[in-house]
Amino acid sequence: MRLLMIGDVVGRAGRRAVKVNLEDLKREFNLDLVIANGENAAGGAGITRETAQELFASGVDVLTMGNHVWNVKDAINYIEHEKRIIRPANYPPGTPGAGSNIFETRRKVKVGVINLAGRVFLQSLDCPFRKADEALTRIKKTTDIVVVDFHAEATSEKVAMGWYLAGRVSAVVGTHTHIQTADERILPGGTAYLTDLGMTGPRDSVIGVKKETVIDKFISQMPQRFEVANGPYQFNAALLEIDEYNGEASSIIRIQNYE
Amino acid sequence: MRLLMIGDVVGRAGRRAVKVNLEDLKREFNLDLVIANGENAAGGAGITRETAQELFASGVDVLTMGNHVWNVKDAINYIEHEKRIIRPANYPPGTPGAGSNIFETRRKVKVGVINLAGRVFLQSLDCPFRKADEALTRIKKTTDIVVVDFHAEATSEKVAMGWYLAGRVSAVVGTHTHIQTADERILPGGTAYLTDLGMTGPRDSVIGVKKETVIDKFISQMPQRFEVANGPYQFNAALLEIDEYNGEASSIIRIQNYE
Amino acid sequence: MRLLMIGDVVGRAGRRAVKVNLEDLKREFNLDLVIANGENAAGGAGITRETAQELFASGVDVLTMGNHVWNVKDAINYIEHEKRIIRPANYPPGTPGAGSNIFETRRKVKVGVINLAGRVFLQSLDCPFRKADEALTRIKKTTDIVVVDFHAEATSEKVAMGWYLAGRVSAVVGTHTHIQTADERILPGGTAYLTDLGMTGPRDSVIGVKKETVIDKFISQMPQRFEVANGPYQFNAALLEIDEYNGEASSIIRIQNYE
Amino acid sequence: MRLLMIGDVVGRAGRRAVKVNLEDLKREFNLDLVIANGENAAGGAGITRETAQELFASGVDVLTMGNHVWNVKDAINYIEHEKRIIRPANYPPGTPGAGSNIFETRRKVKVGVINLAGRVFLQSLDCPFRKADEALTRIKKTTDIVVVDFHAEATSEKVAMGWYLAGRVSAVVGTHTHIQTADERILPGGTAYLTDLGMTGPRDSVIGVKKETVIDKFISQMPQRFEVANGPYQFNAALLEIDEYNGEASSIIRIQNYE
Numbered sequence A, B, C, D: 001m002r003l004l005m006i007g008d009v010v011g012r013a014g015r016r017a018v019k020v021n022l023e024d025l026k027r028e029f030n031l032d033l034v035i036a037n038g039e040n041a042a043g044g045a046g047i048t049r050e051t052a053q054e055l056f057a058s059g060v061d062v063l064t065m066g067n068h069v070w071n072v073k074d075a076i077n078y079i080e081h082e083k084r085i086i087r088p089a090n091y092p093p094g095t096p097g098a099g100s101n102i103f104e105t106r107r108k109v110k111v112g113v114i115n116l117a118g119r120v121f122l123q124s125l126d127c128p129f130r131k132a133d134e135a136l137t138r139i140k141k142t143t144d145i146v147v148v149d150f151h152a153e154a155t156s157e158k159v160a161m162g163w164y165l166a167g168r169v170s171a172v173v174g175t176h177t178h179i180q181t182a183d184e185r186i187l188p189g190g191t192a193y194l195t196d197l198g199m200t201g202p203r204d205s206v207i208g209v210k211k212e213t214v215i216d217k218f219i220s221q222m223p224q225r226f227e228v229a230n231g232p233y234q235f236n237a238a239l240l241e242i243d244e245y246n247g248e249a250s251s252i253i254r255i256q257n258y259e
């Protein structure tokens, strides 16, 4: 079976990129499931019902999130009831929404999706390694096809998670840095790995934001109001080929399309 | 002209990878200058006279450094007198060694090399943007061919530096995360850009270190003695094509070789 | 001569505390100069023309700032022209306003005031130690009475600054943590030292903010809108006795008043 | 009943300070229990069997720890079997040793002691607030007299913990910054609170370390080997008066002795 995982969708340009590219990719690759990281879908930070609906209408099946999950305040109510959105599983108990879920493809194949967030340079959450084990134990009762979106900053934490889950899940891919990495590989035991999917959003930017503002902030150290950049998009994703009988990945191919 | 820039060389496996691969690459591409990041050359952290000499003997012309530059204590005396090694230019005034230098290729072409270190999630150094300007002003009196190794963690800071120097230098490439990124491009004005060159060292590792130790540290939060991993190497680099008359880059190609 | 230094003034309760307490303290101690940290004067973060004027009207002579200096956007224009406000001297060149200044008491005694910001756990600014030297060299041409407000988080950085300037300035006092420390002493050479002046603002709070919100944020890790707490105030300050002929401090006394 | 809580004991000078001062204080105040933070007892970082025994012999009944708990490697085996040492309760499950324990005074009064570590600017541990609840539920079955050592950096996290546990424990005192704070108070419900006990160790130092080394590190940003400072000691502690029938604290008095 074929899964597509799309890197952090940023703002209007990102949502447009998803719409345009998914149409082609679905036709070309006969995709079974499309997962996108949606933490920056609404104006660059957070998600709204409208932006999520737009992404679902474009062909996304599952939205994963990250450290910006609660930036738009109303998301708390929305995510609680929208089963197609999952937020990092290692938020504390009592957090609205779910950190993993099992989704069914059109051909009725069950796929577990787990969202985790890193702690290095980021928030003080519960241990993502222990949470991965917990979610996995639950999901494995139903299906052996499991993919993980590990939303994290530090390469060490992401690579460590890849090795930790190697042979136990179909794929560990990272998000959050908004820059696609070139280290895709199949780890021993059939686990596809990529440190970061990259970003789907405005290309001529600093990770989605107007570049002049970010440069100015680094130099002046004065607060800036970040705005999503304009201009042509980039589409960053990875295509996974997974054996639907044992959950092992046989290939991971990075995708980069430009406007 | 053709420059090769090699990502952080980690330990014995990294030095072996440089030796084996440079032999072939020099022959194949007729390289004018070879620059490698050497901050992890000695046992995974820091550099020694012996490991530097080994890399020079393998065909490296210039070594850049990073946050691990002073890990081996004796490096202070060594770097002070070895003009082929530069350390981040934004260390405070009075720091041993130089932060940039002008090197001459065999064909007598002058190439300026600047080493900078990021501040996000890292040390409290002087502003890398202002230091880049300073070094550039000095170097531009001699040559228009200038390449920058920006040793930094955060993708935002690295991409911002790329745009900041776009059209003013031949190349801005990043190091430090030990994972090669897939965002190589030529920015407007002829500046080759890549967020991270990646790592040249033991492949089956967590950014060079034994993976079991790193995983254990993340889970147990107990201190661990990190050791460079064993096993086959990976060689990570980028090949730059630069117009030697105006300093503009026309192409940047990522290189990944495996044992 | 007698100087009063007041810890971070937070919001309405803090401004009221300044008004009420300064009236008494000025009468009782015949104060020559009153310096207050004003970075939280306006609604808990930043400063406005109105809140600054209110503090000046209450008897404050000089306002120092900190990491929140630019939170209220309009402060950029205001601070540029208001000589009685200084912001950390180690912001990059080109930053609006000044980082130090010389003030004259009613009895025509000249007092240099330097504001510095720490870098540990905070922003990437220029080196506060080197900047202290620079400002000191300039001020010492005019007066030997110099006091420093070092706005910093880490106790190590603050204590180090105290020892670094010991014997060279009249006083080094810290701000930013909003909790008064109990380590006041006269360092060798006549330098009064205190790691933190504390906070002048709502007492039953978490460093000025509504306590329920902060507790909830730590537990839920969800974003919260911080509001200045209500209720009775606390007034935190230190009284310095300085020899106006050689600039040496002879005593530092902590002050804590409550509503 | 009377409890004494001693701030981080640093090296030889700290252990000497404990010995000399406890002799007097025990006689003068008829102390029921003496608790000291021992994370820096051995050479400034970590603890050994020998340094712990020395502190017990001097009259310490319970040692709490902090982020340096595992610096001396052998402590893992020692702490596992020494019930008088507790380490932060919010280390992950499986960590050697205990995070809380119930101790009996000579007059057979039972006192629960909980050790917690902060996460802001520090390690990625489990939530200290949730862990406090867990430990408290267990201890409250046996005794209402409970004191907490919250080893943390950020004042916000420490004050928040004070308010979180107010009315539920006898005392929340902080450690880690090595600087005593002046904010002691009895929170509503009879909870004694102090943001930091301070340090028991070499006085003329930067939080225990040779001051020249620390200053040099801040300015040069080069790695330094930190050594515990020499010279006279300071003894930092707090004396708690607790009603042994309902566990409510009626007073907290800071203690600072100097050699």
Ligand SMILES: [Fe+2]
Residues within 6 Å of the ligand: A008, A039, A040, A066, A176, A177, A178
């Ligand atoms: Fe993102």
Ligand SMILES: [Fe+2]
Residues within 6 Å of the ligand: A039, A066, A067, A068, A151, A175, A176, A177
């Ligand atoms: Fe993110």
Ligand SMILES: [Fe+2]
Residues within 6 Å of the ligand: B008, B039, B040, B066, B176, B177, B178
């Ligand atoms: Fe490195």
Ligand SMILES: [Fe+2]
Residues within 6 Å of the ligand: B039, B066, B067, B068, B151, B175, B176, B177
């Ligand atoms: Fe590095």
Ligand SMILES: [Fe+2]
Residues within 6 Å of the ligand: C008, C039, C040, C066, C176, C177, C178
């Ligand atoms: Fe403040």
Ligand SMILES: [Fe+2]
Residues within 6 Å of the ligand: C039, C066, C067, C068, C151, C175, C176, C177
């Ligand atoms: Fe502040």
Ligand SMILES: [Fe+2]
Residues within 6 Å of the ligand: D008, D039, D040, D066, D176, D177, D178
């Ligand atoms: Fe300590």
Ligand SMILES: [Fe+2]
Residues within 6 Å of the ligand: D039, D066, D067, D068, D151, D175, D176, D177
């Ligand atoms: Fe500590």
